[in-house]
Amino acid sequence: MIENNTYDVIIIGGSYSGLSAAMSLGRSLRHVLVIDSGLPCNRQTPHSHNFITHDGEKPAVISAKAKIQVDFYDTVQFYKGLAISANKTESGFEIKTESGKAFTSKKLLFATGIKDLLPKIDGFAACWGISILHCPYCHGYEVKKEKTAIIANGDMGFEYAKLISNWTKDLRILTNGKGTFTSEQSRILKQHKIEIIEDEIVMIEQENGNIQYVIFKDAPKIDVKAIYFKAPFEQHCPLPETLGCELTEQGLLKADAFQKTTISGVFASGDCHVQARSVTLAVSSGSFAGAMINKEIIDEEFV
Numbered sequence: 001m002i003e004n005n006t007y008d009v010i011i012i013g014g015s016y017s018g019l020s021a022a023m024s025l026g027r028s029l030r031h032v033l034v035i036d037s038g039l040p041c042n043r044q045t046p047h048s049h050n051f052i053t054h055d056g057e058k059p060a061v062i063s064a065k066a067k068i069q070v071d072f073y074d075t076v077q078f079y080k081g082l083a084i085s086a087n088k089t090e091s092g093f094e095i096k097t098e099s100g101k102a103f104t105s106k107k108l109l110f111a112t113g114i115k116d117l118l119p120k121i122d123g124f125a126a127c128w129g130i131s132i133l134h135c136p137y138c139h140g141y142e143v144k145k146e147k148t149a150i151i152a153n154g155d156m157g158f159e160y161a162k163l164i165s166n167w168t169k170d171l172r173i174l175t176n177g178k179g180t181f182t183s184e185q186s187r188i189l190k191q192h193k194i195e196i197i198e199d200e201i202v203m204i205e206q207e208n209g210n211i212q213y214v215i216f217k218d219a220p221k222i223d224v225k226a227i228y229f230k231a232p233f234e235q236h237c238p239l240p241e242t243l244g245c246e247l248t249e250q251g252l253l254k255a256d257a258f259q260k261t262t263i264s265g266v267f268a269s270g271d272c273h274v275q276a277r278s279v280t281l282a283v284s285s286g287s288f289a290g291a292m293i294n295k296e297i298i299d300e301e302f303v
Contacts, residue, residue: 005103007033009293010095012083012237013111015040016279017270017286019066021109024290026073030297033103034070035095037082041113041236041271044209045129049138051279062279079103086239092265106265107293110245110253111286112237113271119151119176119229123204130209132227138278139226140167146225149173149214151201154180156230161194164228169193172222174214176201197222235272250275259289260296267293 009025011018014036025032040063042048048059070076082098092106116134118125124132133139148168152160153175161173172195173179179198181189189196199219204227205212213221234251235241246254246262252275253268255261261268269289270282 005101007031007077007103007105008297009033009107009109010035010093010103010105011109011111012036012086012095012239013109013113013270013272014038014067014078015063015111015113015270015282016066017113017282017289018109018111019063019070020283020286021111021269021290021293022070022076022286023066023073024287025294026070026076028290028294029075030294032076033079033105034076035079035081035083035097035103038080041116042129047142048279049141051283054279059279083237083239086243088243088263088265106297107267108265109267109269109289109293110237110240110261110272111268111270111282111289112235112240114233114251115236116231116233118231119201121201121204123206127204127206127209127211127227128231131206131211131225132204132229134228134230135277136164136167136228140164143226144168146170147223149222149224149227151176151227151229153177155185157181158185158189160228160230161189161192165192165194171195172197172224174201174227175199237272240266240268240272258292259285260292265296 008030009032011034014034022032022034042059047056054062083095084098085096087094093108094104096102144167147170149172150160151174157173175198200217202215202217213223215221244263248254253273255268255273259267267289269285271277274281274285
């Protein structure tokens, strides 16, 4: 329940990183508002892995349990909705939501994640996070030694193949067009019996998000258990950029070792800032950001 409109910290984004920051700040006796629209990027993923004590758990179950634990701290409040504007004020920041609500705070944390930009291949989106995967550390064990493909090309495809070959030797590279490997890369891939299919992908035949076949324009269809794909992305929330926060060359929010962005009073945590994507790293960066925000407030008040 929202009891007032003024807080020490507003956190935009209430998934793993935002909730972790909220717990850190709640335990520091800070008045915190978490604004969340309820659309985490992994909402289609059936299981989360490589997170000790939660290995194999459903992502929504982890976040629901986290929210219950954070809600224990009476200085932390939640608002379900979409933040649509952020403005700097003399005392901090003002955030307005889609419903017309306005809230103010001394500090602002973006834990808003990123938006994956998926190729326009029929069936691809339905499989994303289920059988089309981004991270072998998160999901590789579950499809180890299975028929696997990588959608990639060139240097990235070569390095990705090296990585994925740790989990399976039954591996193909789908370039979705003309291959751009060097002759040396092609030689090494052939030596490791990694087939390169240079043809346009027409569709992914799937059932409930599970790949049945990959259909090509000219080449014969193939059956695989899993596909790995490194999706390009953009910031899920445009508000950091409207405030003037700079991005890195990769499109992540630029922040220093203390997770401060290039705008004073604005911090970043989780996938919108951390290059490697995993629940554990999102939780870690959120917890650290909460501590750094609390320290900044203490330093400003202890004069």
